[in-house]
Amino acid sequence: MIGWVRLESGAVTTRSSTDAARVIPEATVARLPVYLRALTALADNGIRTCSSEDLATAAGVNSAKLRKDLSYLGSYGTRGVGYDVDYLRYQIAREIGVTQDWPVVIVGIGNLGHALANYSGFRSRGFRVVALLDADPALVGRTVADIAVRPFDDLDEIVREHDVAIGVIATPAHAAQDVADRMVGIGITSILNFAPAVVAVPEGVDVRKVDLSIELQILAYHEQRKANGGAEAAAAAADGVDAAGGGAA
Amino acid sequence: MIGWVRLESGAVTTRSSTDAARVIPEATVARLPVYLRALTALADNGIRTCSSEDLATAAGVNSAKLRKDLSYLGSYGTRGVGYDVDYLRYQIAREIGVTQDWPVVIVGIGNLGHALANYSGFRSRGFRVVALLDADPALVGRTVADIAVRPFDDLDEIVREHDVAIGVIATPAHAAQDVADRMVGIGITSILNFAPAVVAVPEGVDVRKVDLSIELQILAYHEQRKANGGAEAAAAAADGVDAAGGGAA
DNA sequence: CGCATTTTGTTCTCACGTTCACAAACTCCT
DNA sequence: AGGAGTTTGTGAACGTGAGAACAAAATGCG
Numbered sequence: 016m017i018g019w020v021r022l023e024s025g026a027v028t029t030r031s032s033t034d035a036a037r038v039i040p041e042a043t044v045a046r047l048p049v050y051l052r053a054l055t056a057l058a059d060n061g062i063r064t065c066s067s068e069d070l071a072t073a074a075g076v077n078s079a080k081l082r083k084d085l086s087y088l089g090s091y092g093t094r095g096v097g098y099d100v101d102y103l104r105y106q107i108a109r110e111i112g113v114t115q116d117w118p119v120v121i122v123g124i125g126n127l128g129h130a131l132a133n134y135s136g137f138r139s140r141g142f143r144v145v146a147l148l149d150a151d152p153a154l155v156g157r158t159v160a161d162i163a164v165r166p167f168d169d170l171d172e173i174v175r176e177h178d179v180a181i182g183v184i185a186t187p188a189h190a191a192q193d194v195a196d197r198m199v200g201i202g203i204t205s206i207l208n209f210a211p212a213v214v215a216v217p218e219g220v221d222v223r224k225v226d227l228s229i230e231l232q233i234l235a236y237h238e239q240r241k242a243n244g245g246a247e248a249a250a251a252a253a254d255g256v257d258a259a260g261g262g263a264a
Numbered sequence: 265m266i267g268w269v270r271l272e273s274g275a276v277t278t279r280s281s282t283d284a285a286r287v288i289p290e291a292t293v294a295r296l297p298v299y300l301r302a303l304t305a306l307a308d309n310g311i312r313t314c315s316s317e318d319l320a321t322a323a324g325v326n327s328a329k330l331r332k333d334l335s336y337l338g339s340y341g342t343r344g345v346g347y348d349v350d351y352l353r354y355q356i357a358r359e360i361g362v363t364q365d366w367p368v369v370i371v372g373i374g375n376l377g378h379a380l381a382n383y384s385g386f387r388s389r390g391f392r393v394v395a396l397l398d399a400d401p402a403l404v405g406r407t408v409a410d411i412a413v414r415p416f417d418d419l420d421e422i423v424r425e426h427d428v429a430i431g432v433i434a435t436p437a438h439a440a441q442d443v444a445d446r447m448v449g450i451g452i453t454s455i456l457n458f459a460p461a462v463v464a465v466p467e468g469v470d471v472r473k474v475d476l477s478i479e480l481q482i483l484a485y486h487e488q489r490k491a492n493g494g495a496e497a498a499a500a501a502a503d504g505v506d507a508a509g510g511g512a513a
Numbered sequence: 514c515g516c517a518t519t520t521t522g523t524t525c526t527c528a529c530g531t532t533c534a535c536a537a538a539c540t541c542c543t
Numbered sequence: 544a545g546g547a548g549t550t551t552g553t554g555a556a557c558g559t560g561a562g563a564a565c566a567a568a569a570t571g572c573g
Contacts, residue, residue, distance in 0.1 A: 075462035095539035112488030130379035205483040213324035234454040239361030344569035
């Protein structure tokens with residue numbers, strides 16, 4: 016009976032190139048880029064093979080979680096040996112979709128937009144900034160990171176021309192929803208929002224939010240709890256609650 | 265027997281000013297700053313009272329979750345009426361710890377560090393940048409956001425002088441672990457890491473990681489799945505998996 | 514005063530994510 | 544070839560989080 020449950024033997028592999036029961040949990044998806052980076056670091060150090068323990072250490076997770084995460088992609092390791100660094104790296108990159116190049120537009124070229132435009136990590140990881148947009152006429156025409164800033168109204172044209180699917184919002188909070196609406200209207204289906212505001216989008220559009228001050232506030236909360244070394248903190252620590260959450264990596 | 269298990273009846277309320285079984289789930293802690301911002305927005309619009317439904321909409325969550333989150337803090341609403349905006353705002357701010365001012369240092373004044381130093385959202389939310397540090401002598405002495413950039417070696421002195429508990433790392437990846445070690449060594453217990461690297465810290469130190477390209481990679485994954493409009497995507501959609509994860513806000 | 518209405522706070526159930534523990538599978542050595 | 548040693552992949556137990564649903568408490572109206 017157990018033999019029948021295994022999915023990668025014989026008949027099943029005759030499916031299309033991408034294989035069977037492919038529902039990767041969101042938590043796993045969020046860690047795949049971390050593994051990818053760790054593998055790249057290992058490869059740069061000339062390491063050809065690694066165990067789940069090695070990779071887990073490099074990625075800052077425990078090895079059981081790593082193995083389970085990888086198991087959602089397929090069986091890319093060899094028991095008793097470990098993983099081939101380059102092979103696994105390619106498989107993860109393919110799964111995430113960074114073997115191809117993704118064009119992105121950045122809207123809002125203030126402090127943060129400026130920094131994002133100059134951030135080399137995008138380019139090196141499969142993302143290409145095809146345009147910088149800003150509604151402020153004073154900024155339009157300036158060149159940032161070798162890219163000319165264009166008026167926000169050019170969004171339609173640019174998105175159509177480059178077939179852009181991913182947009183980055185780096186505007187002040189009050190402009191964020193308008194920008195998002197406009198992006199969605201043109202067919203952008205993934206948004207990375209740096210503006211400190213909640214943006215509502217229709218179903219089918221993904222939004223991820225990066226909020227600098229929220230991260231600090233979360234740290235402040237834990238910091239405050241640590242500082243209150245009183246009775247309640249002690250009680251919490253006794254339960255092992257202290258190290259919970261964003262704790263030791 | 266069940267009666268004995270209940271924790272908040274009678275005697276327990278005679279504890280110290282902060283009340284009893286105070287274990288706020290990490291997921292809730294992460295949302296409190298969002299509620300805080302939504303409340304501030306409501307207050308700015310002159311709204312004095314709101315229902316959980318109103319606030320939930322403003323914060324982009326559902327009202328049941330909001331009420332449950334708030335219930336961990338205490339009973340600050342009035343049944344049949346709703347919440348007093350200012351009162352609730354103060355309670356959340358106090359819980360997070362942003363009624364006081366938190367001094368922070370930023371290490372690494374490159375693209376991103378520059379943007380962070382200029383980010384007004386920190387100051388307005390209870391965080392004060394007390395120093396900018398960089399190891400590069402060429403940057404030291406420059407002024408960014410009205411703050412002079414100082415050599416990294418001044419870290420000890422600055423942290424002691426201002427009693428800094430929170431450090432921000434905005435260096436290149438290869439320097440991140442060194443900076444973190446140094447920070448931890450001086451007594452910093454909360455780190456916000458923008459460098460694209462995993463930093464290991466001892467227990468008791470909180471690290472939060474903000475990684476721009478990882479966020480894009482997560483979006484790329486979902487984008488790729490949407491694009492593969494084939495059989496597997498259809499099967500996933502039938503399960504309602506499509507909108508999962510970072511989906512509609 | 515009592516009743517209908519509103520809205521909170523809480524309980525219950527289910528789904529998701531993490532961790533443990535172990536069998537399966539591979540290598541290496543004798 | 545066979546056994547000892549390694550390491551993966553996964554089943555099962557556990558803990559946390561989300562959402563539905565409802566009881567409790569407040570208001571307002573007749």
